[in-house]
């Protein structure tokens with residue numbers, strides 16, 4: 479069961495107009511929510527980010543927070559979802575192709591859930607990555623549908639036989655194609671500040687809270703790709719990847735080449751935030 483344009487509907491019955499501005503311009507916004515034990519994880523934080531993105535791109539949300547959470551809960555319930563994700567997007571609506579905001583169009587909400595298991599194998603064993611220039615625009619803090627640079631980056635990773643791309647702007651590490659990045663050096667946890675150059679990840683915020691609780695000192699400071707390669711531990715955070723070690727970057731082994739102690743402590747604490 480999906481939700482599209484004010485109704486719960488089967489996927490096969492959804493009719494999407496070619497005039498949807500999501501197609502012409504990527505003119506829309508989205509969120510990916512995690513569901514653990516049939517419950518939305520960090521729902522309020524996702525809703526705050528959705529509202530902020532909507533307001534920054536001047537898109538009127540068609541429902542209020544409570545109504546959106548209610549739609550998500552009904553999807554979870556209708557689909558008997560225990561473990562998975564909910565994808566939710568809102569486009570600016572349907573109108574013949576023209577750049578200015580359409581006068582009449584009404585924003586369209588699409589939402590559905592998918593059964594997705596936790597990626598336990600990569601969480602335990604880590605992944606490999608390459609570095610690439612970050613060619614995205616200067617509002618990476620907004621969760622918009624314009625993901626072509628992210629798609630190209632992810633595909634470049636797969637073409638290189640690795641799982642993720644670490645993006646940098648003139649040598650300063652920002653984040654990854656679909657996750658935030660953190661590194662540990664001399665027991666300090668570093669990550670790019672939450673400004674306009676990165677997505678303010680919900681998982682990132684949870685991990686920083688957990689780090690404080692574990693008395694790991696956090697430095698939200700930019701760092702370079704050279705510093706990254708000298709790190710003791712590197713990991714990514716995200717709704718779909720949770721906390722996953724990166725053990726090899728551009729062919730170079732990071733730390734001991736196994737998930738590091740601070741990463742493992744954070745992984746254990748992270749599980750406690752949703753395991754019952």
Ligand code: PDD
Nearest residue numbers: 510655656657658677679680681716717
């Ligand atoms: N992506 N950075 C980018 C560029 C992302 O696309 C994502 C998430 C994150 C992590 O944010 P969070 O912890 O809130 O999931 C960071 C989602 C999962 C996606 O586009 O599929």
